[in-house]
Amino acid sequence: MLNTYTFPEYEYVCSDEQKNGTIKRHPVVVVGAGPIGLTAALDFAQQGIEVVVLDDNNTVSFGSRAVCYAKRPLEIWDRLGCGERMVEKGVNWKLGKVYFKDKLAYQFDLLAEDDHKMPAMINLQQYYLEEYMVDECLKDDKINLCWKHKLISIKQMDDHAVLTIETPDGVFKMEADWVIGCDGANSDLRKMVGADFTGQFFMDRFLIADIEMKADFPPERWFWFDPPFHRNQSALLHMQPDNVWRLDFQLGWETDPEEEKKPENIIPRVKAMLGDDVDFELEWASVYQFACRRIDQFRHGRVIFAGDAAHQVSPFGARGANTGVQDIDNLGWKMKLVLEGKAPIGLIDTYHEERAFAADDNLLNSTRATDFITPKSKGSRFYRDAVLELAELTDFAKPLVNSGRLSVPTPYVNSSLNTADEDEFAGLMVPGTNCADAPIKKDGADSWLLNQIGGEFMILVVGDKPQDSVDAGVASAKVVSIGSDLNDVKGVFADRYDAREGTTYLVRPDQHVAARWRGFDEAKIIAAIARATCTN
Template sequence: MHATFSYPKYSFTPSEEQRTGTVRRHPVVVIGAGPVGLTAALDFARKGVPVVVLDAEDTVSVGSRAVCYAKRALEVWDRLGVGQRMIDKGVVWKIGKVFNGDRMVYQFDLLPEPDHKIPAFINLQQYYLEDFLVTEARKSELIDLRWLSRVISAKQEADHVVLQVETPDGVHAVEADWVIACDGAKSSVRKMLGLEFQGEVFKDRFLIADVVMKADFPAERWFWFDPPFHRKQSALLHMQPDNVWRLDFQLGWDADPEEEKKPERVIPRVQAMLGADTPFELEWVSVYTFQCRRLERFRHGRILFAGDSAHQVSPFGARGANSGVPDADNLVWKLALVLDGKAPDSLLDSYSDERVTAAKENILNSTRSTDFITPKSEMSRVFRDAVLELAVDQPFARSLVNSGRLSTPTTYTDSPLNTPDSDAFAGRMVPGAPATDAPVERDGHAGWLMEALDGRFTVLYAAAGDEMGGPVPAEVAEALDGLAAGPLPLAWHAVTERRRGIAGELVDSAGRLRERYDLTPGSVYLIRPDQHIAARWRRFDADALSAALNRATGR
């Protein structure tokens, strides 16, 4: 097979504790150096928390695997300083087209509004993504990456966890105050704890063929029901960097996975799709089935599960890695505060609550897509086919066509960390919602709101007119400066319409920020370190703000 990527080999170096036979207690051990574990490690390092990452292998993801990365995950990576590299290498896209036979029946645009820093989606092979994350992690002295280090047991004590780790030099013990299990869908930590992973297994098989070819398909997601080249089944086409194309063919439950992986079976399928005279080479072939399952809770004492170890979805909708990264985003700031003694460890229960809510939402969407693509009963297939038939001429039916509802971030509507609104606001920035971006000018440079939401709590204050005592009244500035100097990591910014010379001001000359947050002079937003809205008011009230901060930190 053709190779467009050469896999790095990370060397095993015995840790000092293994060499000297001493047992060390670490604040945090992350198990699994995949996208979620590496994201957590980078975020801990940003917050000054040293972290050990254990991985059983010594290279990145084999095969392109997860390919589609959504805006929200990219925003997290951008905050951690690696997003731009992924976007630069990746294929940026936002349009999806769905065909029935050879007719287009539905088209969607995932980012219909302008003025966002981060695109709706990129396609990038998982090996590149992990390579970039590892490269970034290696720059930090706080991240101790240990390859060929397999966790073979995990035991919870009253105030720590003891892990037995098997390496080429033998087995040794590693202790941690907290363990984050990012060891994937087949999580061995989950099995060690005997936890049930409940949900549905779907009876269908799909073939992934990554091919290298020169082609002039656009950078869009194309999905077919019953295409002329693959009758009675579905197919998918996606562009990746380096002239690699992801082709996905539905095979049905009776297909033999070993037979279907053979080039003599795969090549005719690809030729049928591309035309016999399109030259291509196979890069990676895989046959998969899928499940929609999750743990009941993601926190088990001092062990926290994140990513596929906690929840698994079908690939339709790109809700796997794209929901694992927000797990890390949600967890790390909370655990950093707990480690620092600034929040009670009950704050970690909100990690489980909020991310279980997200997992339920993802599983619901993923299950519905799967029911449409792989109908489970004869009548389900009849309705599916009726929708596809009607969708050609009847606009209403197009919105029922479900080839995967693509990953969007979850709003933590019912989170106990939210302060419910006491004032009326319009728009989507409700407490619990992920903050939306807007262009702003900072220190004389064009930038973005998301760049100001830098992993600390952030207060936005919509500068008032002079009738309220100047753009930022002295008592407001004093109270906010006081909070910024206090124990919690916090920054505040005045939002102005034009440059007023206020330190840290975000100049909203285009008015997008005011529009998207429904700001009026004097409005205040409190935004969490993971860029979700915690509280908002029409008027500044120092006591209300302190109470909201307490609430958002579980105190």
């Protein structure tokens, strides 16, 4: 039990196929109803795919767990119907401060520019996040949430998988065209299919302590290296909703995790950090060791892995759940085209191509942050401390400070699905990049670009549109005019997309740029859609 949250209890229902002893084939079965599994359910359902979600529990995650959610995942959840609710409840922040001993060494702004619907980052306890997504899932009859359904074995065939499920009413079997593994870093499904999960474990431990207190600290990320209250270690403070604050304390490898979780050992640490006169209650605590590793292949036969089941990073930089949500964003539209028989299974394999590339980028950033935060040698420690001291005095050292590079999307710049530029463009919207938001007007009403695109291929044309759609066989792409259909009222779209009269963007269903040209050419658009769907 927590002081500030009452956990919902979802009803276990014995399925008709278990009652009748029949084996039913489902298009997609998702294993795990955490943030990534629930995102998968919502995304697949929005694509028109019926989906079954299996979870061996019947409530949301205990403890705040993941806390920081970045702009891009919030944009994805907004497309899935629950982003605004998350932002309304969460603590919106974009400023971070880094302290060395008792001095401010460095500060940063995650989103210095305006004109984005979603904030740079929110802090929200994971149980709220999951609760909101479950509420959204319950509205959609294409989603079947199966609580207290534990996967105990899987057998793969050429075109489907057979799953053996344990419930309070016994054991039964179901079939699935595709199985999506979202069952976390210790994934049983990954072990069942014999997938390799390799990388680096870090020989250090950290204490998470969530406390309830009223304080006038601003909603910022505060990180300390070697503070007076926790010498030779690091510490972190974040604000969460409901007057709950997340505290992280580096412990060192030699500490006893069970001892460190005891309130009588946590409370003195909190008082040393905040002062003896601060009134607080301990809400939840955990001790963790972390790793940077990933799966060998994101697809193993008919099983596809996402989130922590596919890759695991250190918590510094909030790259875990944020990355997993982008996995699903990449997979859903590809799965739809393959299930409909419009695209080959090779399109599913580009999920590994693009998301393994992103995972490796996140692993690199996570490893660098960990090495800076927890130096492994005297030389590394000397370098880190020198950087922190110089950052107080000079600008050149500030970018070298690394308390965790906060999660940002990884552009698929080398993806085989991209059509390379043949015209000159400025700015960041290169093929393979997720679309930047921009304020627009539609039918005279204020809106946002990202609320008008996504879920299907779309062609954005600046100025008059020569036709209403382009039929590429595998997909029919709607043509939208930036000028008549959507009004770039502040010129933000033109600036961010280096757009002028005739500029044409082909946007994938996951709101990523597939191709762009300085003029509208139907044949080139059809070829680019074919390339983006592996049907060329």
